[in-house]
Amino acid sequence: MLQERLERINELRKQAMANPEFTKSAQAHADAIKSEYHSAPTKRSRKPKSLSDIYQGYDFGI
Template structure:
């Protein structure tokens, strides 16, 4: 039963890869994913340390 399912999946994969419209769509999808990943990598900066976040604040002997 498992082998039959794998054979069917492989057959469907071959059909999809022989369809030029599917292949073109897959390439466009791959390019969109690559663009998104590269944009995320440029936006991922080193996180600020707590000392950087709280710079300029005074803690402790505050009188309110």
């Protein structure tokens, strides 16, 4: 029973892969997924400040 089902699924897969409309649609779907996840690269606002930059101008009375 399981083997028959796997054979049927494989036959349907082969039919779909032979259909140019299906492959075109699958490629468009893959491109949409890529653009959704890779659309905006992460931007760093700027370099993190060093402690000397943060405390510049403070007098600690040392």
